[in-house]
Ligand SMILES: CC(C)[C@H](C(=O)O)[C@@H](O)C(=O)O
């Protein structure tokens with residue numbers, strides 16, 4: 121089992137180091153190989169996703185990813201900015217299915233912006249399509265407008281698009297995931313305005329015919345953004361496109377109040393995947409040893425389950441994380457009165473000890 | 476002063492009736508003319524925005540709009556569905572600047588999903604561009620894919636686009652609005668992925684040079700969706716495109732917990748506007764006399780201020796609304812223990828009495 125390890129920028133190195141400690145203690149036949157990605161790769165090789173890094177990721181059975189990005193790269197041209205690495209990996213590895221759980225841990229309910237009764241026990245799974253939509257649609261660019269409100273003016277444009285097989289495969293992923301949970305899927309669209317999402321709604325409805333045991337409802341994206349705030353626990357599995365999924369999965373993550381705890385997985389059709397925490401590279405706290413490594417450790421657990429067929433090992437990690445939380449250990453982002461503040465390394469060590 | 480009155484569907488008729496009572500008691504030289512719109516117009520004339528309705532709206536100095544939509548029209552082809560009326564009015568009247576305040580009234584803070592300390596005193600103004608972006612961009616439709624992941628497959632597509640003058644004019648609106656408030660604007664984009672929103676960011680930054688007294692910051696839309704949940708009071712004026720604005724303005728409205736209180740204005744370059752509550756047509760409670768008319772009454776106040784140069788009259792309405800809230804009157808949507816539950820008409824009557 122070959123794992124490509126891409127720590128990236130900011131807190132990426134620190135949190136990935138803890139996840140690796142945890143993986144190592146499991147004593148499984150992993151081969152871990154590390155490469156630079158994002159700003160770190162740009163500095164070393166002039167590109168955020170160097171060929172060698174991409175090749176390593178392609179050759180591996182799974183990718184463990186930290187985080188990329190830093191303000192200092194804001195002035196670079198777009199194609200050289202750190203985020204391009206993650207977009208490139210998604211595209212080249214065909215990682216079309218993004219799993220973004222939004223879970224409220226019992227010990228951390230109070231950390232939410234929302235009233236505790238609205239989030240206690242929250243467990244949403246957002247399934248975001250990750251290789252299509254307006255993220256990758258061509259054509260895109262700048263030009264002189266030939267119609268619209270100001271013909272002759274300079275304009276910029278992008279293309280939103282989804283093909284039938286792209287919608288079908290993510291719909292299957294969602295319905296199958298729902299079968300393992302409460303058998304309910306909410307498909308989020310904007311069919312009242314967009315051709316792309318009327319088609320999305322039509323195709324998801326067609327695929328649903330193969331899953332009579334799963335309940336499907338449709339919701340407009342603006343309404344979904346509201347209902348997530350109003351009554352998040354009404355959601356179970358949510359499936360949506362790349363752009364809406366970007367927005368809603370972050371909104372849902374923040375509802376929990378503990379985004380430092382949330383892992384994610386991005387899978388291709390062969391169940392090869394890239395695993396990364398839902399939070400970013402947090403350059404403001406990088407190198408200080410205070411970042412929360414648990415989202416990355418839980419991402420490693422997802423990796424064991426989804427890509428490496430090591431469900432037992434994944435369970436051991438998840439139980440260990442629950443144990444350290446129950447023992448009252450907290451990094452600063454989730455700390456509260458009466459619990460014990462620890463740093464990145466102590467937290468990783470505690471998970472290792474609990475395993 | 477000619478006002479076109481378009482009550483629409485669902486609770487639209489009831490809430491607009493109360494706003495009209497309030498306008499009439501001001502004893503100003505209004506000429507009110509009513510027309511059907513949305514589902515009601517479709518049933519009467521076979522189209523959600525009949526010619527006569529559009530002409531009336533075009534001839535008027537301002538439009539007072541209720542709400543449109545009902546599940547029963549879901550099966551109609553898109554061009555005949557109620558929402559097309561509102562899209563058509565925006566387009567034909569050139570209503571490019573949408574003002575969506577998200578205000579937490581002191582008496583209603585407890586109604587929010589968020590902890591009271593996070594929303595007490597909340598006062599965000601979202602300025603959404605309303606006639607461009609992927610809502611109106613051509614081409615759009617269905618076709619056979621010639622490239623992408625599945626060449627040869629059926630696909631649907633839409634075009635996102637913004638021209639320089641479209642971005643400039645909405646940026647000016649935002650900076651000018653900020654001058655009357657706390658002099659801070661957050662421009663929301665997705666410049667890390669979309670050509671359209673890199674251009675948006677560039678042009679907003681250029682326009683900002685003319686407003687050195689206003690502070691500007693930029694935020695990605697996914698981060699904005701998170702920060703609205705985490706610390707909504709950090710926002711003051713937010714300016715964004717049509718699609719992101721649709722999502723974020725609804726999210727922000729729901730943060731207040733009292734969407735039945737929130738008015739909106741959609742203006743064109745001549746300050747002619749369409750005024751409507753931020754909530755929808757609520758077919759489930761239509762005809763029951765329980766809908767909250769205050770958002771519509773406050774929309775009428777915005778109309779007086781923005782389009783009819785009657786700022787004093789607008790203030791009288793706003794003070795009257797504050798007075799009825801202070802007196803403890805509540806429609807069911809905002810009712811809580813210890814306050815007096817009233818219906819739509821009683822609420823309207825109370826505002827009239829307070830004026
Ligand atoms: C960094 C950016 C390109 C990316 C996205 O928009 O997909 C990020 O926001 C995410 O959700 O992983």
Ligand SMILES: CC(C)[C@H](C(=O)O)[C@@H](O)C(=O)O
Nearest residue numbers: 312313342558559561562721
């Ligand atoms: C009804 C719909 C077309 C409309 C929109 O998407 O703009 C609505 O959601 C709104 O925000 O006014």
